[in-house]
Amino acid sequence: MFLKPQTTKAAPKHTVDPANQPWVEKYRPKTIDDVSAQEHIVAVLQKTLTSSNLPHMLFYGPPGTGKTSTILALSRQLFGPDNFRNRVLELNASDERGIAIVRDKIKNFARQTPRAQTVASDGKVYPCPPYKIIILDEADSMTQDAQSALRRIMETHARITRFCLVCNYVTRIIEPLASRCSKFRFKPLDTSSTSLRLQHISSTEQIPVSLPVIDTLISVSGGDLRRAITYLQSASRLSSSTSPPTEITSQDIHEIAGVIPNPVINSFAKVLGVDIIDDSGMDVDDGGRAKGFDAVRGKVKELMREGYSASQLLSQLHDLIVPHPTLSARQKSQCAMVIAEADKALCDGADEELWVLEVALKVHKFLA
Amino acid sequence: MSLWVDKYRPRSLDDLHYHAGLSARLRSLAASGDFPHMLFYGPSGAGKKTRITCTLRQLFGPGAEKLKIDQRVFMTPTKRKLDVNIVQSNFHIEITPSDVGIYDRVVIQEILKEIAQTQQVDLNARQRFKVVIINEADSLSRDAQAALRRTMEKYMSNMRIILCANSTSKLIAPIKSRCLLMRVAAPNTAEMQTCLQYVAKREKFDLPPEAAEEIIQDANGNLRKALLVLEALKMQSPDLTGPLAIAKPDWETYCNKVADMIVQEQTPSRVMEVRAKFYELLSHCIPPTVILKTVAERVVERVDESLKADVMHWAAIYEVRMRVGSKKIFHLEAWVVKIMSLYKQFVFGFSMDDFEA
Numbered sequence: 001m002f003l004k005p006q007t008t009k010a011a012p013k014h015t016v017d018p019a020n021q022p023w024v025e026k027y028r029p030k031t032i033d034d035v036s037a038q039e040h041i042v043a044v045l046q047k048t049l050t051s052s053n054l055p056h057m058l059f060y061g062p063p064g065t066g067k068t069s070t071i072l073a074l075s076r077q078l079f080g081p082d083n084f085r086n087r088v089l090e091l092n093a094s095d096e097r098g099i100a101i102v103r104d105k106i107k108n109f110a111r112q113t114p115r116a117q118t119v120a121s122d123g124k125v126y127p128c129p130p131y132k133i134i135i136l137d138e139a140d141s142m143t144q145d146a147q148s149a150l151r152r153i154m155e156t157h158a159r160i161t162r163f164c165l166v167c168n169y170v171t172r173i174i175e176p177l178a179s180r181c182s183k184f185r186f187k188p189l190d191t192s193s194t195s196l197r198l199q200h201i202s203s204t205e206q207i208p209v210s211l212p213v214i215d216t217l218i219s220v221s222g223g224d225l226r227r228a229i230t231y232l233q234s235a236s237r238l239s240s241s242t243s244p245p246t247e248i249t250s251q252d253i254h255e256i257a258g259v260i261p262n263p264v265i266n267s268f269a270k271v272l273g274v275d276i277i278d279d280s281g282m283d284v285d286d287g288g289r290a291k292g293f294d295a296v297r298g299k300v301k302e303l304m305r306e307g308y309s310a311s312q313l314l315s316q317l318h319d320l321i322v323p324h325p326t327l328s329a330r331q332k333s334q335c336a337m338v339i340a341e342a343d344k345a346l347c348d349g350a351d352e353e354l355w356v357l358e359v360a361l362k363v364h365k366f367l368a
Numbered sequence: 369m370s371l372w373v374d375k376y377r378p379r380s381l382d383d384l385h386y387h388a389g390l391s392a393r394l395r396s397l398a399a400s401g402d403f404p405h406m407l408f409y410g411p412s413g414a415g416k417k418t419r420i421t422c423t424l425r426q427l428f429g430p431g432a433e434k435l436k437i438d439q440r441v442f443m444t445p446t447k448r449k450l451d452v453n454i455v456q457s458n459f460h461i462e463i464t465p466s467d468v469g470i471y472d473r474v475v476i477q478e479i480l481k482e483i484a485q486t487q488q489v490d491l492n493a494r495q496r497f498k499v500v501i502i503n504e505a506d507s508l509s510r511d512a513q514a515a516l517r518r519t520m521e522k523y524m525s526n527m528r529i530i531l532c533a534n535s536t537s538k539l540i541a542p543i544k545s546r547c548l549l550m551r552v553a554a555p556n557t558a559e560m561q562t563c564l565q566y567v568a569k570r571e572k573f574d575l576p577p578e579a580a581e582e583i584i585q586d587a588n589g590n591l592r593k594a595l596l597v598l599e600a601l602k603m604q605s606p607d608l609t610g611p612l613a614i615a616k617p618d619w620e621t622y623c624n625k626v627a628d629m630i631v632q633e634q635t636p637s638r639v640m641e642v643r644a645k646f647y648e649l650l651s652h653c654i655p656p657t658v659i660l661k662t663v664a665e666r667v668v669e670r671v672d673e674s675l676k677a678d679v680m681h682w683a684a685i686y687e688v689r690m691r692v693g694s695k696k697i698f699h700l701e702a703w704v705v706k707i708m709s710l711y712k713q714f715v716f717g718f719s720m721d722d723f724e725a
């Protein structure tokens with residue numbers, strides 16, 4: 001019975017108990033000044049707050065770098081809480097974006113021109129410039145056709161609307177559309193900004209997080225702050241739900257992020273003939289290079305039974321081989337090539353076991 | 369009367385036999401009032417689905433086990449009607465993308481929006497959110513995955529998503545980073561032994577450990593398979609002593625036959641015979657990847673050490689071509705021809721390199 005759609009479209013948005021709110025939402029920057037590490041963009045946008053003139057915009061960059069947060073914060077600062085709903089339209093890939101629907105929604109939205117009320121209920125004054133903002137989030141998943149149709153729509157409504165397209169890959173936005181927008185490139189977050197942000201969150205949440213754990217978070221999330229924050233919250237959930245609560249360890253973070261433990265990777269590499277030098281500089285000697293096909297295949301089957309993902313496995317193997325101190329440049333290149341090929345195959349949907357085995361057998365041969 | 373796999377499927381987290389650490393985590397997460405989106409991944413038969421069901425029960429109580437099946441009609445963008453059967457309880461709903469083919473995005477989107485926009489009406493419900501389980505999440509189209517991204521952030525107050533997949537490789541990064549990852553490894557030999565012995569005890573018969581061992585070897589980490597085989601064997605020879613004859617499924621025997629044919633003779637007419645067998649297998653809905661892997665594994669057992677790696681190499685190559693291409697049989701056949709020619713070169717001891725321009 002709960003499947004009957006309600007007629008009133010009242011998705012209660014902010015009724016979550018703040019304690020249970022996902023931290024990525026809770027710590028989403030409220031103003032553009034809160035956005036870390038994108039100083040250049042913030043400086044430019046800051047001007048639009050006073051000049052009340054805004055171009056169409058295209059935000060692009062990797063996930064979790066603050067694109068959605070920035071446009072939401074900017075809109076909120078422009079219009080304030082009361083006008084936000086009738087001045088800002090957010091459409092994303094989860095909304096039906098067949099072009100007819102987009103056109104309809106935009107038309108309807110652009111038609112009503114509500115009177116701006118500059119002093120908001122929170123007592124603050126907002127610029128409330130005389131246009132509406134339409135955010136097309138995840139725009140790179142719109143079809144080419146939809147994008148071309150969007151050109152016209154943008155022109156028709158140019159007087160009273162500003163568009164903000166948000167995407168990961170700027171190349172997936174058709175040129176005529178991209179050229180109508182001011183482009184803003186979001187960089188992956190640098191280490192120190194990420195670290196500061198994470199420390200801010202952990203101290204506000206009053207959970208003890210050691211510096212090595214922060215470093216681990218930074219290294220597994222690769223500049224994606226959303227990931228880093230989600231991992232931190234998951235880890236804190238897990239560690240606080242045991243009794244007595246335990247402290248978060250780097251190991252926990254690896255587990256949550258799906259990173260394969262080093263001993264597992266090392267023993268795999270060892271079977272393939274890679275010498276593993278441990279921290280003390282000693283050659284670790286538990287079992288050695290596999291003798292033949294069956295041994296290599298056995299190891300691969302064992303790994304697959306553990307459920308490790310092939311792409312993760314290959315990426316960690318790659319990270320072990322490339323900087324390896326004793327392998328020759330030629331051997332490294334050969335290994336890198338077969339791993340690249342496997343990556344492509346996996347993207348095409350290939351069978352994981354076959355390709356992990358393929359890489360294993362090839363590496364085993366190159367290192368003979 | 370239900371099969372043992374179903375009859376003795378653990379129903380609560382406390383009943384689960386192995387991966388105790390994982391169960392403990394799930395238990396405390398369910399109690400914390402702060403339950404995240406989750407992604408369960410691991411090989412088939414490792415117990416992902418069972419664990420998810422137990423978690424639901426932990427979250428919502430026995431009510432989560434009262435399932436009903438609803439016939440729903442969805443409208444595709446091209447105005448075609450789509451009938452889909454949907455399994456649900458008062459607290460959760462299940463979607464399997466392969467049931468809806470290329471329209472997975474439409475269906476998932478509709479269902480998620482509906483759930484997101486409705487509050488839990490049952491005042492006695494233990495959680496204010498509902499759970500959406502997406503089975504076989506690795507077969508979700510890119511489109512459908514993209515559609516999940518923002519929804520997962522936006523509707524967190526009313527809804528949690530649990531994805532179930534064999535691997536995380538086919539899921540886009542933005543989805544993975546929004547979930548708590550739960551890896552469910554296949555049970556090891558000892559753990560499987562415990563499970564089989566438990567069932568034997570409940571069914572009141574003696575299971576010799578050696579017999580169990582043999583079943584476990586054959587099952588290769590797939591507990592479902594092990595339990596099915598156990599039940600079948602028990603029907604055949606009630607005392608389970610002496611050498612066991614674990615019957616292979618017909619398609620597997622058939623694949624082995626194909627492998628033997630390839631190794632016995634390498635001629636155009638043999639290729640034609642093999643092709644007929646492939647058609648037969650495909651028409652019985654055996655997935656082409658399974659066919660290729662099974663035949664290749666058997667061929668590998670029967671050829672010289674120096675050829676084994678090549679056999680698997682070409683299997684990997686033609687398997688991915690099969691995925692990208694449209695006619696499965698072309699690539700299966702191409703692989704056979706490749707293997708035959710390799711084999712022939714090997715037997716006659718000369719290299720064909722000179723002939724390949």
Ligand SMILES: Nc1ncnc2c1ncn2[C@@H]1O[C@H](COP(=O)(O)OP(=O)(O)O)[C@@H](O)[C@H]1O
Nearest residue numbers: 024027028035036063064065066067068069226
């Ligand atoms: N530059 C940033 N400064 C502060 N927080 C950020 C920044 N980038 C990402 N975040 C955090 O990550 C989450 C996701 O950011 P979002 O803006 O949605 O990323 P995307 O670039 O993928 O749209 C936000 O809720 C916020 O907590």
Ligand SMILES: [Mg+2]
Nearest residue numbers: 067068137166
């Ligand atoms: Mg975004």
